Amino acid sequence: MSFPNPHHDHGPCVAHALEAAEEECRRRGARLTDIRRRVLELVWRSHAPIGAYALLEALGKAAPPTVYRALDFLLAHGLIHRIEKLNAFVGCAHPGHAHPGQFLLCRQCGAAAELNDDSIEQAVRVAAEHSGFLVTSLVVEAEGLCPACQGQQA
Amino acid sequence: MSFPNPHHDHGPCVAHALEAAEEECRRRGARLTDIRRRVLELVWRSHAPIGAYALLEALGKAAPPTVYRALDFLLAHGLIHRIEKLNAFVGCAHPGHAHPGQFLLCRQCGAAAELNDDSIEQAVRVAAEHSGFLVTSLVVEAEGLCPACQGQQA
């Protein structure tokens, strides 16, 4: 919910996310295969949203469809989100319950924070209803400066 | 603000948009050259968000940088918006005063409607402030079904 300290110990975050993913896949009867697990781990290890080809390189000997298929799986099961502005992917902080992706993206350090704010979704829904529009998915991406990077600005 | 009727006479919309663009460019001391004007007209003629390469084809004898440069100009002067989810562009309904792009995108017919709802922006700003984040630009893209397409669904 809040912005991650860039110097915090990220290991436990990754471990916790992987465990939650295992759990969620069990619950859903989905198979978190080795490749999918490795891609998810790489996504989490990265402090910033990471692109498909960066993942590909990190994986080593794979071809594009391999990583895109893994990403499709992780997206379908709500374990990651796609950042449309960046063509990049980031771990979901709240897997297991459906929610629209809402992100704060620091244009300085690249860090991303996931919001989970019902009032944003509500505001969009209300505005949409005024047009008779039925919302089925929602992208909210705010670009700006994280707390750490505001200090460093001139 | 409201969803456009797909059968309305679009000619006047396009003409009005081009006139408003001329006016806005005059005000800003910016040059709406022939290519830029043609790209803007093509964007407006399309009822749905249109991609750079579709514009390129419609232009005829141009190369990619030509259309991307025109799009950059139109974006910079607030005459069009980019739809991140679609890698496509759409005319701005309210040029001349700065605002974040907020769109309703019909997944059935492709139509797009621009919102101009302060409460959405406010909700994001408030949530961001709770994280100490300073928002400088905002993308809101809701996918779903427009009024016309809801009727046609099973």
Added chain:
DNA sequence: GGGCTAAATGTTATATTATAACGTTCCGTC
């Protein structure tokens, strides 16, 4: 376990979107 089936992965090629780099033309200014 052995065969069946569907899912997952491997592999190759290609589509789609976007930009780098550099030369030329156009236009307002002096």
Added chain:
DNA sequence: GACGGAACGTTATAATATAACATTTAGCCC
């Protein structure tokens, strides 16, 4: 009409994503 910066032309290439089809793997029934 020379100058200088903005706009445009042209070629090549980068970055992102998918199509199509072969092969392997994993769960399942018997």
